[in-house]
Amino acid sequence: MAESTLAVGADARETLKVLALQGALADRAHVTCSGLAERLDVSTQTASRRLQELEDADLIEREILADGQLVHATDEGERVLEREYADYRRLFETDRSIALAGTVTSGMGEGRHYISLPGYMRQFEGKLGYEPFPGTLNVELDRDSTRARAGMDALDPVRIDGWEDEDRTYGPAFCWPATVEADGATYDRAHVIAPERTHHGQDKVELIAPDRLRDRLDLADGDRLTVRVAEES
Numbered sequence: 001m002a003e004s005t006l007a008v009g010a011d012a013r014e015t016l017k018v019l020a021l022q023g024a025l026a027d028r029a030h031v032t033c034s035g036l037a038e039r040l041d042v043s044t045q046t047a048s049r050r051l052q053e054l055e056d057a058d059l060i061e062r063e064i065l066a067d068g069q070l071v072h073a074t075d076e077g078e079r080v081l082e083r084e085y086a087d088y089r090r091l092f093e094t095d096r097s098i099a100l101a102g103t104v105t106s107g108m109g110e111g112r113h114y115i116s117l118p119g120y121m122r123q124f125e126g127k128l129g130y131e132p133f134p135g136t137l138n139v140e141l142d143r144d145s146t147r148a149r150a151g152m153d154a155l156d157p158v159r160i161d162g163w164e165d166e167d168r169t170y171g172p173a174f175c176w177p178a179t180v181e182a183d184g185a186t187y188d189r190a191h192v193i194a195p196e197r198t199h200h201g202q203d204k205v206e207l208i209a210p211d212r213l214r215d216r217l218d219l220a221d222g223d224r225l226t227v228r229v230a231e232e233s
């Protein structure tokens with residue numbers, strides 16, 4: 001979603017991009033305020049302030065040297081650029097599906113509880129067209145795929161709304177259609193589900209499907225699989 005990039009201002013994104021082009025993503029970039037100012041076509045004071053703002057927002061880390069500074073983009077800084085990249089993919093690429101690779105893993109058994117709640121189940125039936133197996137298949141993503149998942153922001157999701165009962169509120173979730181491939185077998189009726197409230201980090205995705213995927217794809221913890229995520233058609 002394009003709005004995901006709005007949390008960080010346009011000036012910050014532009015500065016981060018210029019720093020990344022100088023090597024601040026893979027490594028530490030050696031920059032000076034005057035050099036940066038020239039690349040950004042702003043004054044040296046403005047370049048200096050922008051570096052300070054990026055540091056204050058935890059988007060870069062830097063070490064001041066006698067002849068400039070060493071700047072490295074943090075994971076959060078990298079995610080800002082990935083979301084920008086996802087927006088450009090949305091503009092220029094027709095096949096924007098994303099392949100995520102990882103391994104099957106077990107969680108805390110909470111997925112079963114949430115998926116079974118009537119406030120969600122009604123929406124799954126109406127919006128996804130099936131009653132999911134009660135649970136989420138947890139996938140621990142490889143490092144590259146943990147990065148690549150940011151591209152999902154550019155794919156339109158199915159929105160599952162939050163709701164409440166007498167006791168508490170339940171958060172919303174996004175779902176994207178997904179095909180799961182494991183050891184030569186393919187299952188194409190799954191969805192990646194991303195609950196807004198979750199204890200999982202960026203390195204995990206959860207899958208729902210009308211069937212128990214462990215049975216359909218003969219999966220056990222540690223088995224490798226690829227999840228191809230698309231957008232709602």
Ligand SMILES: Cc1cc2nc3c(=O)[nH]c(=O)nc-3n(C[C@H](O)[C@H](O)[C@H](O)COP(=O)(O)O)c2cc1C
Binds near residue numbers: 115173
């Ligand atoms: C549809 C759905 C809705 C959820 N809503 C909430 C919520 O409102 N609050 C919350 O703390 N966790 C919520 N969760 C997240 C679970 O607590 C948990 O982080 C996640 O599903 C992983 O569970 P597992 O590792 O046990 O499979 C939700 C999960 C799903 C699948």
Ligand SMILES: Nc1ccn([C@@H]2O[C@H](COP(=O)(O)OP(=O)(O)O)[C@@H](O)[C@H]2O)c(=O)n1
Binds near residue numbers: 113
């Ligand atoms: N479509 C699905 C959903 C869950 N599952 C599995 O069903 C069990 C219950 O899901 P869960 O989300 O409550 O449990 P954990 O993911 O926390 O282990 C887990 O073993 C999941 O891996 C599955 O095989 N296929």
Ligand SMILES: [Mg+2]
Binds near residue numbers: 107136
């Ligand atoms: Mg689960």
